[in-house]
Amino acid sequence: MQSVKEKFDEIAEDLTYNVTKIYGREDILTAADLVFHSVLNFKFMGEYIGKGWTEACIIGDTRSGKSKSIERIVSHYRAGEVIIGEDLSYAGLIGGLQQVNKRWFITWGKVVLNNRRLVVIDEANNLPIETIASMSGIRSRGIAEITKIQQSRAEARTRQIWLGNPRANRFLNTYAHGIVALKELIGKLDDIARFDIGVACAETEVAESVYNNPNPKKVKHKYTSDLCHELVMFAWSRKRDQVKFIEDAEQAVLASAKVLSKRYTNQIPLVNSSEMRIKMARLSVACAVRIFSTDDTGQIVLVTPEHVEFVHEFLVSCYDKPTMSYDIYTKIKQGEINLEKEVEVQAYIVERGLDFLDGFLNYEYLALGDIMDFTEEDRDGAKKIISYLVKKKCLKKYHTQYIKTPAFNGLLRRMKLEHNKGTLKFGKTSTAEKIEF
Incomplete structure (x- = not known):
């Protein structure tokens, strides 16, 4: 058999x-x-x-x-019908309105006409x-459904x-x-x-x-x-x-x-x-x-x-x-959800300080200039940061900018939470912590 x-x-x-x-x-x-x-x-x-x-x-x-x-x-x-050419439009596929002698009529498209x-x-x-x-x-x-001058389904x-x-x-x-x-x-x-x-x-x-x-x-x-x-x-x-x-x-x-x-x-x-x-x-x-x-x-x-x-x-x-x-x-994509070298990336962030962490938390889209602003690095320094984080699957290109991967976002949030609890210390004092009120 x-x-x-x-x-x-x-x-x-x-x-x-x-x-x-x-x-x-x-x-x-x-x-x-x-x-x-x-x-x-x-x-x-x-x-x-x-x-x-x-x-x-x-x-x-x-x-x-x-x-x-x-x-x-x-x-x-x-069985079936092949649709190509002028029928490849919403009206041709689903339907639309036609005016005949000043009256509007619904004309159904090929997908509807081939129901079942x-x-x-x-x-x-x-x-x-x-x-x-x-x-x-x-x-x-x-x-x-068509809901215009005429309505029908x-x-x-x-x-x-x-x-x-x-x-x-x-x-x-x-x-x-x-x-x-x-x-x-x-x-x-x-x-x-x-x-x-x-x-x-x-x-x-x-x-x-x-x-x-x-x-x-x-x-x-x-x-x-x-x-x-x-x-x-x-x-x-x-x-x-x-x-x-x-x-x-x-x-x-x-x-x-x-x-x-x-x-x-x-x-x-x-x-x-x-x-x-x-x-x-x-x-x-x-x-x-x-x-x-x-x-x-x-x-x-x-x-x-x-x-x-x-x-x-x-x-x-x-x-x-x-x-x-x-x-x-x-x-x-699974590498973007789970960082393979999370401990190494965390140490990299800790060494650069709380401002570095907050900068990445505050931006949804990142350009080279943004990283230069919150890290106080020159152009070459900011490029090295981007290169490192891209290699570690923390950032990925999105049009002309960069976005954070889900795994990197998760790490940043956990690090911020641990810092707020006092269980994580950073290598550099943040700008906010230096200000005396």
């Missing part, structure tokens, strides 16, 4: 060689399947999950094959960040696959961490958190010999257009009582969510501890649907720990791949 992973590998291989003809992009196909086969709602841990449909964000270089792969899957499944179905938002990098932010509530609740429970290039017009492998390019693409953290899956695809991931293979291997075509279409329609027609978690699958979801929340930082919240169990539940249901895991009637979807395990491993493979580098980014 095939494992869940073997089944997904078989599906991806079939679709790659017989449908998309884009090689080496199996992760894109699996991510798409976990969106296409998600359900509208279900019950989990005795709670009604009103948003059961999933969303994926696929960021990659131009001509990396992401758009063609998804377009051909949409055509093969005969699926849309692919291609070239998302052409969408202004503000437009993406304005869609946040709609993506969260599945309800679109409509359901928008729409599965979404977002495709985009890096906004900075750079190749993905020029980023130290591809997850940062995804943040640039989407913008606000809340909007990133709405995605259940993130996938990065750089052009250099697949060798040119693979792209241009004149003799691709022959793979038997089992997953035909008719069969795939029927399964997608099956997924889209499931009701909340037609999904069941069995064999400790719910506990597996909770355990997976806990592990992933520790493994990846929420500073770019593709993974965030408060929502990860729901994301894992959604994706596990979609996984079960994709391989038609049902009871004897063929109507009730059965989610098992094996489905949860597959989704867990798939997310790890996507997030740990070098072009995404979410894991390495997390380790760097």
Whole structure:
């Protein structure tokens, strides 16, 4: 009997060689399947999950094959709609007002018109960040509202696959961490958190010999257009009582969510501890649907720990791949939360005195001139202070200035508290302490 992973590998291989003809992009196909086969709602841990449909964000270089792969899957499944060009606006996606013969009418956009179905938002990098932010509530609740001259609301429970290039017009492998390019693409953290899956695809991931293979291997075509279409329609027609978690699958979801929340930082919240169990539940249901895991009637979807395990491993493979580098980014950010050489940094501050501590506590944003002012150092001396604190992960660049890391802020506050209690002495007397009243 095939494992869940073997089944997904078989599906991806079939679709790659017989449908998309884009090689080496199996992760894109699996991510798409976990969106296409998600359900509208279900019950989990005795709670009604009103948003059961999933969303994926696929960021990659131009001509990396992401758009063609998804377009051909949409055509093969005969489900969903690809949105591009003039429809990439708030009015085109959600809706707006039109005046006809001096009367105003509401015209709903593609996301609303595809309620209960699926849309692919291609070239998302052409969408202004503000437009993406304005869609946040709609993506969260599945309800679109227009409150202008005319007022109306409509359901928008729409599965979404977002495709985009890096906004900075750079190749993905020029980023130290591809997850940062995804943040640039989407913008606000809340909007990133709405995605259940993130996938990065750089052009250099697949060798040119693979792209241009004149003799691709022959793979038997089992997953035909008719069969795939029927399964997608099956997924889209499931009701909340037609999904069941069995064999400790719910506990597996909770355990997976806990592990992933520790493994990846929420500073770019593709993974965030408060929502990860729901994301894992959604994706596990979609996984079960994709391989038609049902009871004897063929109507009730059965989610098992094996489905949860597959989704867990798939997310790890996507997030740990070098072009995404979410894991390495997390380790760097964890260094900002916990200073590795806190004792050394504390001694450095104590030696320079209370004014030095207070100066850093009083500034949210720090420029070179600010540090010169409260330390009485010249330009070279202030530069050395900045260099030392950046190396110790106490400061980081923010536009033209510097900001303190969470770990450094915590250390400064603790040192101030200890000084006020009389348990910490400084090497230099502060200016305030020298003044006699």
